[in-house]
Amino acid sequence: MDKIKKVKLTPAACGLDLGDGSERAEYVNQDYILNTLGRPHRNIGIMYTYYPKDKEWPERISVACKDMEIHFQWDYPYDDYFPYRGGLDGDTKGEPFQQMRDIRRHGQDVALTLTIDCSLEDEYLRQIAKELKPFGRMRLRINHECAGDWFTHNQRFSYKEIGEFFVRFAKIVKEEAPQISLVFCGGAVGDLEAEDAPVQYEEEFKEAFDIADIWSNDCYLALHYGWPFDVCEKGGDSYAMTPVxxxxxxxxxxxKRMTKVNHGECKPFVISEFNTDGDVTGPMHQGDSIKRFVEKLKSENADWFDGFSMYQFRDRGRLGLEIEDPNNSAVGIPQPILKDYKDILKDPFFLPGLEETEDTALPVTLRWGGAEDAEGIAIPITFEKTPEFCEITFEEDLNLMMELNGRWFYKAPGTKTVDMMSAFFETPVEPGTEMTLKIFAPPATGENDPSQGEDWAVNYYTTMTKMPQLRIRYEEIQEVL
Known part of the structure; x- marks a missing residue:
């Protein structure tokens, strides 16, 4: 372990993001998700709402109105997401900030969905932008699915007002935290047969198309949209299915239409919520259409498509890689789609690039820009065969993400030794295999540090001065007798 090289993390051909918590489930910590899936995502999506002038605020609306008779998920006075506890008269000690710190410590960027009162004055919006600035190159999705009629913003405001609010909020974010990418999630082209068919509410949202950094749509190959108020049965009218x-x-x-409307400028396009609902297909076949969609993406060479977000990791219905145990919300029950998704995670099309460059030596400064732009080190290792023991020990109190044999590991500050044997459980190695242990250093607190220099909002720096120690053994300590 005397030689080390510099290594750079670069974007995948197509990004993979993951939803973690919503009106349908609680947030699952990133240690559990990483150990379950074996690699980090580009973005982790979390969903919050901000209606500070409502009399029920800041309580979650389904708790504040628990006795209210509702017949649809969005019948409450405001959206049943977790309350955003920052803003004017708030603070950053609670949520979503603790979740955002957890996400970034684990080498991922935040994708924050925020449904928000469009009547709020600029001072509210400016405070939010300032609070988000330390979280680096995150994505902010404002009042999503805004071409619909179910969310509170659609029920209280016109489509024109929603578009104008997005533009107003986006301008403030660009002033206060320009490294944040603004995601506009509107509708889609309705008539696929008509030449030059418009996107829903195209005129009302034209300025939003222009100022947004990323265009988005929420769409499912199959969805039981009547959940949880009815049971999905054949012949019912509360579900939909779309061929791949x-x-x-x-x-x-x-x-293509949004590009034409936007003066010919094509912006990256994402599906911010994507899945096939097991309520419709049954859990045994849930992954089939997703795999076909992945193959379609690869064969079409859709360079305009930036990625999709699996909605979601754990779900109280059947939109999750796990189902929440009805007896214990802290327990997830893996679904067959989990294996399908782990195969997608390993597909080179969705893997971030890992480019080894020149030799280097300690001490070395590691730069974390984000999940698609970071500089770390690579330590070459030759394995005699598949090991029986593989552990790494650090003297320094660092926050690290590490990759070995395609498996990623997290080392928190205060943790000394990380067992890396799970890198070989599913992927053994041939005798004499050479590979590199890659090490990156996301922010230890989950936030960037203003004291680090002019580029602090986009980059975080960690200096590593001591080489870690590897314990590799190729035989068991004693055979079973």
Missing amino acids: DLFFERLDKTS
């Missing part, structure tokens, strides 16, 4: 080819065609034509 038609699904892709709609995305493609939507991107």
Whole structure:
């Protein structure tokens, strides 16, 4: 372990993001998700709401109105997401800030969805932008699915007002925290047969298309939208299914139309919520159409498509890689789709690039820009065969993400030794295999440090001065007798 090289983390051909918590489930900590899936995501999506002038605020609305008779998930006075506890008269000690810190410590960027009162004055919005600035190159999705009629913003404001609010908020964010990417999540092209068919509410949202950094749509190959108020049965009217080819065609034509409306400038396009609902297909077949969609993406070479977010890790219905145990919300029950998704995670099309460059030596400064732009080190290792023991020990109190044999590991500050044997449980190695242990250093607190220099809002720096120690053994300590 005397030689080390510099290594750079670069974007995948297509990004993979993951939803973690919503009106349908609680947040699951990133240690559990990383150990379950074996690699980090580009973005972890969390969903919050901010209606500080409502009399029920800041209580979660389903708790504040627990005795209210409702017949649809969005019948409450405001959206049943977790309350955003920052803003004017708030603080950053609670949520979503603790979750954002957890996400960034684990080498991922934050994708914050925020449904928000469009009547709020600029001072509210400016405070939010300032609070988000230390969280680096995050994505902010404001009042998503805004071409619909179910969310509170659609019920209280016109489509024109929603578009104008997005533009107003986006301008403030660009002033206060320009490293944040603004995501506009509107509708899609409706008539696929018509030449130059418009996107829903195209005129009302034209300025939002222009100022947004990323265009988005929430769409599912299958969805039981009547959940949890009815049971999905054949012949019912509370679910929908879209064939994969038609699904892709709609995305493609939507991107092309928005590009034309946006003076010919094509912005990255994402699906911020994507899945096939097991309520419709049954859990045994849930992953089939997702795998077909992945193959369609790869064969079409859709360079306008930036990635999709699996919605979500754990769910009280059947939109999760795990189902929440009804007896204990802290327990997840893995679904068959989990294996399908782990295969997608390993597909080179979705893997971030890991480019080894020149030799270097300790001490070395590691730069963390984000999940698609970071500089770390690579330590070459030759394995005699698949080991029986593989552990790494650090003297320094560092926050690190490490990759070995395609498996990623987290080392928190205060942790000395990390067992890396799970890198070989599913992928043994041939005798004499050479590989590198790659090490990156995301922010230890989950936030960037203003004292680090002019670029503090986009980069975080960690200096590593001591080489870690590897314990590799190729035989058991004693055979079983």
